[in-house]
Amino acid sequence: LAQRLASLAAAAQEETWQSRQQLQAQRQEIARLQEELSRARQDGERWASALQRAQREALEREATRGAEQARQQELIRDMKGRLLELLREKDALWQKTEGIDTPMPSPVPRDPGLCARCHKDFRLLSRRYNCRWAMGGMGTALAQCRDGSALTSCSLSRLCQSKVCHTCSVDMGKHGRCCLICYQQRHPQAP
DSSP: OHHHHHHHHHHHHHHHHHHHHHHHHHHHHHHHHHHHHHHHHHHHHHHHHHHHHHHHHHHHHHHHHHHHHHHHHHHHHHHHHHHHHHHHHHHHHHHHHHTOOOOOOOSSOSOOOBOTTTOOBOOSSOOEEEOOBBOSTTTOBGGGGEETTEEOHHHHHTBOOOEEESTTEEEOGGGOEEEHHHHHHHOTTOO
16 A cells, blocks of 8 residues: 555656646747747837838828929920910011011910811911912912012912911921912822
């Protein structure tokens, strides 16, 4: 009986020692998991902070880009206005050097018209050409109806009066541009 009690006591001590070992291992595992959890929380906070910073920077970039885009649109609008002013000045100077007296055009044309050939609608910045060929009289060019630097009144009354777009006009070199219809009438072999 004493031997049996001693073996039971030894077995109980062995079980106690194993239980303590398991308990210690579990405590170490808990400590390790708590440390990993702490690191994961720190990483989560760091990533949340980085996300907030990136969102804030994206909003700032978007606001800056919007302001820059508005500034560029205003600059484009101003440049278009200045271009129109320069084109009007150029036309006025050309008319002055050619001796053509015409009333000053309105600052903003209300109805710029259509191309005589393709019926393209002339916009504010689209180029339109007046035909420079005189109508009637053996098909003489307007450039040939000049006396010195001024146009004669008969040549002005015989102008074609057509307004054509760049595509529907023909470059006549130093004589200017004429409409394709007049050019084909004067040159039947032309395409």
